[in-house]
Amino acid sequence: MKNLGTASVAALRQYVRAAESAGTDTSALFAQANLDPNILDSDDGRIDGEQFQHFIRLLCELTDNPILGLETGDFVQPGSYSVLGYITMSCATLGEAVARIAPFEKLVGDMGTTGLAIAQGSITLTWNCNYDDPVVRPQVIDNVFASWVNYARWLADDTEASPTSVRLQRELPGVELEKAYRNRWNCPVQFGADEDSITLKQDLLDTRLRQPDPMLRKTLEAHALTQLASLDTLDTDTDLTSQVKHSIQHQLTQGITRQDMVADDLGMTSRTLQRKLSQEGVSYQKLLDEVRQKMAEDYLLNSDLSIPDIALRLGYSETTSFHRKFKAVTGQTPGEFRQTKTGN
Structure with a gap:
């Protein structure tokens, strides 16, 4: 079995916040995942990766929501990325913030790793998810990309900033749900792709952020x-x-x-x-x-x-x-x- 490492409490907190906003009682999920609910009060706490994957699996089953990951991305905050979130907040440009993802993403958790490539005026971020549960994996990837887009818009103080395209290995969860992706990302979304990646124009990286320090x-x-x-x-x-x-x-x-x-x-x-x-x-x-x-x-x-x-x-x-x-x-x-x- 693959070692799933650990995840920050900050990452868990984002899912809990989204669930509670939807009126979902997560108390039983903590018990089933063998997690102490009081850990949510810890700023630097970490949980076992297997427990985190199990918690998300239980949440998926409880809500029966095929786009749970996409919707939890709406609840991203700087604290969702642990200290990485505050590092990016203090960057001067979006490009400077993006460059901090790969070196410091382990602080958020061992859920996956980011690759970056620049070509022909575009930058592509590829995310390789470490979670192998077939129910959890697509939701975690959706969450990561949705969180990235929402957080980048907040950093740049630009609600219209969007990728040029998103590619997902997961299959479309239903034709009627495709609109949910387009509405959030405002760009073409390819399902059944050979990788999970998000592409944006390179000049977007020059966008000045709201509070450089x-x-x-x-x-x-x-x-x-x-x-x-x-x-x-x-x-x-x-x-x-x-x-x-x-x-x-x-x-x-x-x-x-x-x-x-x-x-x-x-x-x-x-x-x-x-x-x-x-x-x-x-x-x-x-x-x-x-x-x-x-x-x-x-x-x-x-x-x-x-x-x-x-x-x-x-x-x-x-x-x-x-x-x-x-x-x-x-x-x-x-x-x-x-x-x-x-x-x-």
Whole structure:
């Protein structure tokens, strides 16, 4: 079975808000999906992907609504995208906001991944859904595209902004329902396509957004990178190494790296931590190096922070030490790595 990862509570909240607006009581669904309704009060909470897929399946069965996903897209808010939503709010143009989707979409959840291609004056966003339930999958894709369009219109303060075309792998849920798609997207919609994609004119990306704030965006992106690193370690490490890395990441946001503080954070002595890590075949320094490297690459790829600023954030006393360590791992200096990967 495919690992569906996790989903943010913000994503769940959008479905619940739509259901409650339609008069649907979701309390029983939480129990059936083994979810605590109180989790909706959490700003940074996450739920298991299998639980999220199951919840949507139950909601589909309860409402018997073939365009549930399309309609839930009407309830998108900046908070629906977790910290990514607030990052895009602070961007200067729609293109700048779109460029933030792929690097940070994991913060919203592991429901799918976005691809981007530009050709002949158009930009195409392709979304590959990870959910495999045949009932849930088309609704999630509809929700993602409907949410994108509605949110982009809100960001640009332009209710008329529309894609040039939308292609969906799902079959048309009924001729009488095709109008619902056209009314919302105001463009041709192809059903039974070979991919799920949304295309818009490239010049639409130059649209100025309502409240750009470059300093706030950089701050939010730094926070988002820390969250991403935390999610990555939770996906791949043992409980102890995950906890140690998470604590290190938290320290690095303060520009500090001390083993005794990590041990204290985990409720043990520094010697006990060292012994437990040794039993798992790792050392504190190795975990610190891994966290630093991961965060360094994220900062270089997904932020505009200067290299000396990145070195400072990662707890290096000198930029030259950061250069030397980074090159030992990648074979490139931080500047060369950024240039090669981003062209900047």
